[in-house]
Amino acid sequence: MIHLYMKQDYVSIKNRIIVTDGTGKDVYLIVGKWGRIGDGLSLYAMDGNLLVEVKQTILSVFPKFDLFVAGNKVATITKYQGINGPYFKVSHLKWVIKGDFDNNHYWIKRGQETIMEMEKAYLPYGDFYSLAINQQKNVPVCSCIAVIVDHLTLTRMPVKTKRLKEQSIQFI
Structure with a gap:
């Protein structure tokens, strides 16, 4: 298993995201934006090589993103409501x-095989997303998927605030 970390603050502001390994060494840089068709993300190795590009192709409640590796489309990510x-x-x-x-806390699977598991990690120097990825070849694509899924399932309201709002709604 390959273990990587992304600082939650960076993911939430849609700025640059630095992906680090378990020793704290920077391994990837993710830059970009979304919100319009054609917007997307790019994942770079720390030596500057472009590894993955993500382009938004449908802008809706259930958006679609195309993933490109070395200029070739390798996948499309689509959100569904179950x-x-x-x-x-x-x-x-x-x-x-x-x-x-x-x-x-979520996972990526192909059949019964777990490709990646992501969960929030509370560390002394900040809140991070912890990624456990099964194979090195999946690391770049999984890193991009983690950012997209986090953005599309965004619930940034702290738990205490969320509970207070739920309680106030019940009293109205």
Whole structure:
């Protein structure tokens, strides 16, 4: 398993995102934006090589993103609404993304094989997203998917504030 970390603050502001390994060494840089058709993200190795590009192709409640490696389209990520909440499909790779998106814990699977698991990690120097990826070849694509899924399932309201709002709604 390859273990990587992304600082939550960087992911939430859609600025540059630095992906680090378990020793704290910077391994990837993700830059870009979304919100319009054609917008997207780019993942670079720290030596400056472009590894993955992501382009938004449909702007809606259920958007689509195309993933490109070395200029070749390798997959399309699509969000769906299921009975138990949202889920995502990564076509061409035959991956499905499910989990507890409210608590930032989800996994990518192909059949019974777990490709990646992501969860929020509370560390002394900040809140991070912890990624556990099964194979090195999946690391760049999974890193981009983690940013997209986080953005599309965004619940940035702190738990205490969320509970207060739910309680106030019940009293009205």
